[in-house]
Amino acid sequence: MKGQYAVIGLGRFGSSLATTLHQAGNEVLAIDRNEERIEEYKDHVTYAVVADSTDEEALKSVGIRNFDAVIVAIGDDIQASILTVLILKELEVKKVVAKAINKRHGQVLYKVGADWVVFPERDMGERVATQLMSPNVLDYIELAKDYSIKEVKVPPSMIEKNLRELNLRARFNITVIAIISDGKVSISPSPDRIIKEGDILVVIGENKDLDRFEKFD
Amino acid sequence: MKGQYAVIGLGRFGSSLATTLHQAGNEVLAIDRNEERIEEYKDHVTYAVVADSTDEEALKSVGIRNFDAVIVAIGDDIQASILTVLILKELEVKKVVAKAINKRHGQVLYKVGADWVVFPERDMGERVATQLMSPNVLDYIELAKDYSIKEVKVPPSMIEKNLRELNLRARFNITVIAIISDGKVSISPSPDRIIKEGDILVVIGENKDLDRFEKFD
Numbered sequence: 001m002k003g004q005y006a007v008i009g010l011g012r013f014g015s016s017l018a019t020t021l022h023q024a025g026n027e028v029l030a031i032d033r034n035e036e037r038i039e040e041y042k043d044h045v046t047y048a049v050v051a052d053s054t055d056e057e058a059l060k061s062v063g064i065r066n067f068d069a070v071i072v073a074i075g076d077d078i079q080a081s082i083l084t085v086l087i088l089k090e091l092e093v094k095k096v097v098a099k100a101i102n103k104r105h106g107q108v109l110y111k112v113g114a115d116w117v118v119f120p121e122r123d124m125g126e127r128v129a130t131q132l133m134s135p136n137v138l139d140y141i142e143l144a145k146d147y148s149i150k151e152v153k154v155p156p157s158m159i160e161k162n163l164r165e166l167n168l169r170a171r172f173n174i175t176v177i178a179i180i181s182d183g184k185v186s187i188s189p190s191p192d193r194i195i196k197e198g199d200i201l202v203v204i205g206e207n208k209d210l211d212r213f214e215k216f217d
Numbered sequence: 218m219k220g221q222y223a224v225i226g227l228g229r230f231g232s233s234l235a236t237t238l239h240q241a242g243n244e245v246l247a248i249d250r251n252e253e254r255i256e257e258y259k260d261h262v263t264y265a266v267v268a269d270s271t272d273e274e275a276l277k278s279v280g281i282r283n284f285d286a287v288i289v290a291i292g293d294d295i296q297a298s299i300l301t302v303l304i305l306k307e308l309e310v311k312k313v314v315a316k317a318i319n320k321r322h323g324q325v326l327y328k329v330g331a332d333w334v335v336f337p338e339r340d341m342g343e344r345v346a347t348q349l350m351s352p353n354v355l356d357y358i359e360l361a362k363d364y365s366i367k368e369v370k371v372p373p374s375m376i377e378k379n380l381r382e383l384n385l386r387a388r389f390n391i392t393v394i395a396i397i398s399d400g401k402v403s404i405s406p407s408p409d410r411i412i413k414e415g416d417i418l419v420v421i422g423e424n425k426d427l428d429r430f431e432k433f434d
């Protein structure tokens with residue numbers, strides 16, 4: 001099921017977030033007070049509206065309450081960012097995600113009710129530092145052309161068997177790193193673990209082998 | 218062995234990168250043309266210098282050639298960013314990493330010789346979008362208190378045996394997802410794979426089990 005998202009602020013971070021959500025098939029409303037930004041991205045989202053998000057009436061008039069999540073991607077104007085989050089929570093928006101530009105800003109965003117605060121530049125700074133010091137194997141795998149980590153729904157024929165019997169290593173050349181069952185993740189599951197209907201396997205391997213496994217039934 | 222890094226530009230991304238590298242015990246030279254920025258971060262890096270990185274002489278005088286990697290974290294001044302990378306490659310700096318603010322900028326940075334171009338805001342936009350749509354299992358694992366993915370050097374007693382014989386799943390409750398041998402990564406290795414001296418295993422499991430495996434010899 002696809003979601004409905006509103007993104008406020010189409011800077012580098014906000015525009016990347018909005019277009020990624022839209023490309024994945026979600027309904028995306030983009031809001032920016034800068035008309036040029038709206039012109040630039042209007043064909044890459046579902047709706048695009050010029051509005052100031054500190055104007056409560058403007059947010060009400062686009063039905064902001066009905067979105068699954070609203071992302072506040074305003075950067076340098078800290079006051080506007082905080083006021084926007086405050087208004088969104090007063091309007092009872094279910095999930096408010098907000099960008100912070102520093103620690104203090106992040107603390108205030110949580111205080112006024114943000115459900116999740118992200119620090120894009122800080123977090124990427126840490127990631128790139130870590131990768132410079134020791135290339136991370138998981139990043140390597142995610143970036144490697146021929147390999148992936150995938151979540152695959154188990155085919156009906158595999159239900160009620162355990163991992164040892166299924167022997168996916170030998171049959172498909174893939175490794176099971178986790179099982180998601182009823183939303184609960186079991187990491188590094190035991191070979192005795194019995195697969196239930198609806199279980200999702202997190203598997204790692206070559207893309208061609210993963211494809212073969214995904215198509216099996 | 219710790220490294221020597223120079224970071225040019227102490228915006229949000231650059232300052233996070235520089236302080237993370239320094240906290241990890243590396244030698245970090247920070248350069249910014251803005252004196253206030255240098256004042257702000259001088260106690261969080263090894264050396265901090267006010268300089269314009271488009272000035273070749275200034276870069277030479279700090280011995281920029283001798284660093285393991287130089288990171289150009291200049292954002293909005295695209296021209297300064299490109300010119301800086303060009304000069305660094307002319308000075309034969311081993312590894313130049315550069316921040317790009319959009320695709321075109323990134324293409325030019327590669328053309329003038331950057332070894333690695335990063336797009337912090339774009340990449341974090343994609344990551345946050347992905348996480349909003351479906352909480353990512355790998356992030357979950359990395360964040361889960363009790364579980365980790367670790368790179369472990371194989372203990373001497375395991376050398377020249379294959380993965381089937383070692384049976385780490387049964388003995389330690391951990392799963393091998395990759396082997397790094399002479400810097401080459403083999404993902405989802407076969408049970409027949411023989412472990413060589415110096416090999417590093419990428420393993421996933423509960424922290425207590427990983428600790429037990431790390432201490433084994």
Ligand SMILES: Nc1ncnc2c1ncn2[C@@H]1O[C@H](COP(=O)(O)OP(=O)(O)OP(=O)(O)O)[C@@H](O)[C@H]1O
Nearest residue numbers: 009010011012013032033034052053074075076080
């Ligand atoms: N009150 C507001 N209502 C609507 N849009 C706003 C408001 N305040 C700022 N914006 C928009 O938010 C966008 C992002 O803001 P800004 O450029 O300051 O952030 P930034 O942190 O530099 O972003 P990035 O690093 O992601 O490029 C801009 O397009 C701006 O027009």
Ligand SMILES: Nc1ncnc2c1ncn2[C@@H]1O[C@H](COP(=O)(O)OP(=O)(O)OP(=O)(O)O)[C@@H](O)[C@H]1O
Nearest residue numbers: 226227228229230249250251269270291292293297
């Ligand atoms: N030629 C230069 N030499 C040295 N420092 C520079 C040069 N040009 C820019 N800088 C510095 O680079 C830093 C980052 O630049 P800027 O703030 O434009 O990037 P940004 O993309 O908005 O950064 P972020 O999103 O990471 O905060 C600033 O502190 C600026 O003073």
Ligand SMILES: [Ca+2]
Nearest residue numbers: 075076292293
């Ligand atoms: Ca900016």
Ligand SMILES: [Ca+2]
Nearest residue numbers: 012121229338
């Ligand atoms: Ca930024």
Ligand SMILES: [Ca+2]
Nearest residue numbers: 142144147148
């Ligand atoms: Ca891949």
Ligand SMILES: [Ca+2]
Nearest residue numbers: 359361364365
């Ligand atoms: Ca962990």
